[in-house]
Amino acid sequence: MLNAIKPSKKTVILYLLVPVVLFIFTVFVPLVTALVYSFFEWKGGPKKTFIGIANYKQLFQDGVFWQAFGHNIYLVIACIIGQIGIAFVLVLMINSKLVKCKGVHRTFGFFPSTISAVCIGLIWNMIYHNKYGILNWFLKAIGRPDLCQVWLNNSKLVMLLVTIPLIWQYIGYYMVILQSAIASIGTDVLESAEIDGANGVQKALYITLPLIKNTVLVCITLCIAGNMKAFDNIFVMTKGGPGTSSMVMAMYGYQISFNQSNMGYGSCISVGIFVLSLLVIGGSQALIKYITREKEA
Known part of the structure; x- marks a missing residue:
């Protein structure tokens, strides 16, 4: 058997160079560019006019942007409960002794996460369709045509209607993450709890959940980051309507930048999304750590 050869530092740096360069050009450079453009009045052409922090003053007074931010917070809260909460329950059910063909359940649970967000939006658009949608068909089938509407x-x-597809799509994604964390818990710990008389709910809340709290924190961070930049599904389903009742920040930035050709203010909105996302993620992590510390004390 050949002895493993430890690569030199130069080799490691060489292998890391390509992904680091790609990261810089796909993430860091656009962010810096947006920050620079946010200080200009720019309609997309070669002419740019420096206006200082005027775009940021407008952003603080922009009611539609803050309404969109509220919608993103709604998505974050609903998806943390819906995606991660339901995923945790489903993982516990799949791991129970009563469920057979566990691999099949995991595969079908993860399948929606592999579908394009545009396709998900189109599918749920058909479900909600006022004439041909399955939702109105079901209401008519059970004798409640009075409840049918243009949903x-x-x-x-x-907002509830566009949140449901987001929850449905990513439950399986968080199932995989939580499943890997729960699989690392020793069976002797759970068996000891059973001997002590703990039921399924008690084992989940007082044993399983505390032991995978770091993984749950990662899931919450991913959920917040994903929903603070939500765009695809909602764009396909409502384009932010009716009016601005389902407008989210990324869609508002898109409309300002491309529909109104106001690239300077659109860049300012992008910076605002980035800053608010960091604040929400940092605030949620601090809150969770504080709650955890209080319980441990």
Whole structure:
């Protein structure tokens, strides 16, 4: 058997060079460019006019942007509960002794995560369709045609309706992450809890959840980051309507930048999304750590 050869530092740096360069040009450079353009009045052509922090003053006073930010927070809260919460419950059910063909359940659970967000939006658009949608068909089938409506035109329900596909799509994604974390828990720990008389709910809340809290924190961070930049599904389903009742920050930035050709203010919105996302992620992590510390004390 050949002895493993430890690569030199130069070899490691060489292998890391390509992904680091790609990261710089795909993430860091666009971010810096957006920051620079946010200080200009720019319509997309060669002419740019420096206006200082005027775009940021406008952003703080922009009611549509802050309404969109509220919608993103709604998505974050709903998806943390829906995606991670449901995924945790499903993983516990799959790991139970009563469920057979566990691999099949995991595969079908993860399958929606592999579908394009545009396809998901189109599928759920058909479900909500007022004439041909399965939702209105079901209501007619059970004798409640009075409840049928043009669902995505209801400004009071539209945020809930666009959130449901997001939750459904990514439950399987978090199932895989949580499954790998729960699999690392020794069976002797759970068996000891059973001997002591703990039921399934008690084992989940007081043993499993505390032991995978770091993984749950990672899941929450990923969930917040994903939903703070939500765009695809909602764009396909409502384009932010009716009015601005389902507008999210990324879509608002898209409309300002490309529909109104205001690249300077659109860049300012992008910077705002980045800063607010960092604040929400940092605030959520601090809150979770504080709650955990209080319980341990």
